[in-house]
Amino acid sequence: MTSDANHIRVGRWIVPIFLAAFVAQIWLADRLENWVHPVPFTASRSGTLDPKIVSSLRAAALLTGYKVLIGHAFWIEVIQYYADWDNAVDHFSKLYDYCRLASDLNPEFIPVYTYGAAALAYQLHRLDEAVKLLQKGILANPKENRLKLMLAAIEYHYQADYKTEIPFLEYQISQGNAPTMLINILANTYMKVGRDQDAIRLWQHILATTNSDSQKYEAAQKLKVLYQQIAAGDKTKRSSK
Amino acid sequence: MNKVFSVARFAFRELIRSKMLYIWMVSAVVFCGIAFLLSILSFGEVHKIFLDLGLVGMEFSGLLVLILSVAVTYNTEFDQKAIYLQLAKPVTRGEYLLGRVFGFFAVVALVVIGMGLFIAGLVLFVGRGSVDLLFVDSGLFMLMEMFVLTTLCLSFQMIGTSMVGVVLYSLFVIFLGHCIGQVEWLLNQQIADYVKTILRIVRFLLPNLEVFNLKDRIYDPNLVLGWSQWSEALLYAFAYSFIVFLIGWINLEKRQFE
Numbered sequence: 001m002t003s004d005a006n007h008i009r010v011g012r013w014i015v016p017i018f019l020a021a022f023v024a025q026i027w028l029a030d031r032l033e034n035w036v037h038p039v040p041f042t043a044s045r046s047g048t049l050d051p052k053i054v055s056s057l058r059a060a061a062l063l064t065g066y067k068v069l070i071g072h073a074f075w076i077e078v079i080q081y082y083a084d085w086d087n088a089v090d091h092f093s094k095l096y097d098y099c100r101l102a103s104d105l106n107p108e109f110i111p112v113y114t115y116g117a118a119a120l121a122y123q124l125h126r127l128d129e130a131v132k133l134l135q136k137g138i139l140a141n142p143k144e145n146r147l148k149l150m151l152a153a154i155e156y157h158y159q160a161d162y163k164t165e166i167p168f169l170e171y172q173i174s175q176g177n178a179p180t181m182l183i184n185i186l187a188n189t190y191m192k193v194g195r196d197q198d199a200i201r202l203w204q205h206i207l208a209t210t211n212s213d214s215q216k217y218e219a220a221q222k223l224k225v226l227y228q229q230i231a232a233g234d235k236t237k238r239s240s241k
Numbered sequence: 242m243n244k245v246f247s248v249a250r251f252a253f254r255e256l257i258r259s260k261m262l263y264i265w266m267v268s269a270v271v272f273c274g275i276a277f278l279l280s281i282l283s284f285g286e287v288h289k290i291f292l293d294l295g296l297v298g299m300e301f302s303g304l305l306v307l308i309l310s311v312a313v314t315y316n317t318e319f320d321q322k323a324i325y326l327q328l329a330k331p332v333t334r335g336e337y338l339l340g341r342v343f344g345f346f347a348v349v350a351l352v353v354i355g356m357g358l359f360i361a362g363l364v365l366f367v368g369r370g371s372v373d374l375l376f377v378d379s380g381l382f383m384l385m386e387m388f389v390l391t392t393l394c395l396s397f398q399m400i401g402t403s404m405v406g407v408v409l410y411s412l413f414v415i416f417l418g419h420c421i422g423q424v425e426w427l428l429n430q431q432i433a434d435y436v437k438t439i440l441r442i443v444r445f446l447l448p449n450l451e452v453f454n455l456k457d458r459i460y461d462p463n464l465v466l467g468w469s470q471w472s473e474a475l476l477y478a479f480a481y482s483f484i485v486f487l488i489g490w491i492n493l494e495k496r497q498f499e
Contacts, residue, residue: 018487021480026445028477032452033425035470065419065450067457069297072290076282108460143462211287 049097061105071106078102078112082119096120096129103136113137113147114181121154122188130154146179153185162193180210187222200226244332248340249347251327255317256310256348264309265302265352269359272298276360288370295360296379296456303353303387308411310345311394315404325498334493338395342486346391350384378466379455385478386453390415392482393448396489399496417443418450448481 061070078098081087087094099116106112113134121130134151141147149172156165169186172178187202200223207219276294280287318324327337357380364370394411401407424444428437451457452474458464 014487018484021483021487025477025480025484028473028480029421029445029449029452032449032470032473032477033421035465035473036422036449036451036454036458062423063420064416065454065457066297068293068459072279072283072293076279079283106460108458108462110460141462 048094049101054101057101058104068106068109071102071109074105075102075109075112078116091124092119095124096126096133099133100136103133103140107140110137110141110144110146114150114179117150117154118181118185121157122185127154127158146182149179149182150185153182157185157189162189165189166193180206180212180215184215184218191222191226196226196230244336245340245343248327248332248337249343252314252341252344253347255314256345259310259313261306261310261313261348262352264306265355268298268302268305269356272301272356273360273363288364288368289373291368292360292364292372292376293456293459295356295364296376296383296459298360299353299356299380300383300386300456302356303349303383304390304415306352307345307349307387307391307394308408310348311398311411312404312408315398315401315407318398320404322498328498335490338399338486338490338493342392342395342482345395346388349387349391353380353383353387373459375455375459375464375466379459382453382455382474385474386450389448389450389453389478389482389485392485392489396485396492399489399493414447415450418448419454421447421449422451449477452477 057070057074061067064070078095081098082092082095095116099112099120102116103109103112113136117130117134117137120126120133131151131154134147134154137144137147138151153165153169156162156168166186166189169182169189173183173186183202183206187199187206190196190199190202203219203222203226207216207223210216210219273295276291276298279294280291283290328334332340357376361372361376364372390411393414394407397407397410397414401410421444424440428440428444455466
């Protein structure tokens with residue numbers, strides 16, 4: 001009898017509390033939804049990639065709650081694609097679409113835009129695609145200055161406007177905390193205009209400061225080329241004397 | 242409340258003795274190995290990539306321990322009738338369920354926090370990198386998610402009639418709970434009204450696990466994480482767990498043990 005009375009007493013409280021909690025969770029879920037998903041989902045077109053693979057990857061990323069994991073895994077796939085010399089036959093024709101998909105999966109991961117655009121612009125000479133990739137990155141990350149700087153640097157570089165490009169990059173780098181990619185661009189530009197000593201200084205700086213093995217390797221290679229050029233130049237001078 | 246903590250202590254010891262932590266140790270090694278491999282294969286911000294993948298590992302191992310614990314204890318409690326012993330003591334069924342929620346959550350939290358410390362330790366002392374505050378925030382949000390899921394899985398244990406059913410319900414809810422953002426997106430599209438009504442009901446019934454999924458927003462430059470977001474996420478976790486707990490309790494009260 002006492003147990004029944006307890007049940008009835010508890011039952012009176014439970015129903016309103018249950019309803020209040022249910023309404024509270026709906027209200028909170030609605031409010032938090034706007035916080036979690038402030039921007040509606042928009043995906044790029046699949047381009048030259050197989051649409052089935054693209055949609056499967058997007059579905060896996062969006063539905064499982066492991067967008068960053070799948071984004072990183074796909075970014076490794078992009079690196080493998082660019083590192084495979086078999087793909088050089090068609091000049092890495094899928095690189096832009098790969099980078100675009102990697103940025104769909106992980107839109108806030110900046111290396112996708114910086115490395116992707118650098119490869120497209122400076123190594124494959126596909127300015128339009130590099131610019132489009134950087135513009136996508138800037139739209140997704142409006143506060144990210146690295147992307148804006150890189151876009152400006154690429155534009156100057158393609159106009160062969162080294163007189164504007166060099167002081168622009170020098171100023172940005174002198175502000176401190178400049179990304180290695182920007183220093184790399186300036187060092188390459190110095191080499192183009194024949195300022196070998198300045199280029200050597202920057203490559204040495206990259207070699208001493210970067211944590212990336214690939215950047216260290218590139219800097220060492222460039223230094224080797226520059227030292228060989230200087231040595232060859234000295235020999236020519238001596239022989240002409 | 243003492244009775245609740247006694248049940249919680251009992252559930253915690255039961256899970257530790259069932260060698261559940263071995264799963265954590267294996268998963269810690271496996272996930273850290275995968276995270277390390279992927280981060281060295283990748284290009285740019287290696288420490289960040291390792292931490293991101295570590296967060297995924299933390300969640301995976303927490304979920305793995307939770308699902309396996311629920312499956313193993315369903316077998317001992319309901320099939321082997323160990324629940325008789327506990328309910329024969331002066332403990333109400335509500336206290337029993339609440340105690341088990343706390344006990345299970347303590348084990349899952351131990352796994353998630355342990356894994357987090359392990360990963361942060363590797364980055365700080367082996368990789369000589371730094372750990373962002375967002376990593377800690379993501380871990381704490383993950384704990385909130387684990388609390389909701391622990392309540393949910395144990396309530397399914399009270400409702401379900403077989404171990405397979407309980408595991409399947411739990412897995413489906415975990416999967417669907419992450420789809421709420423897409424349900425929201427679908428609601429803004431041109432679709433039939435009856436589909437929209439069904440989707441709205443689904444949206445209000447399922448837990449919105451994306452709320453706690455801070456690990457997918459770790460790079461988001463537009464992320465605002467202040468007191469308002471913390472308090473609302475905490476309240477949401479509490480409100481949802483409370484409803485689910487009540488449903489589980491009512492089902493346990495109605496359940497006949499013969």
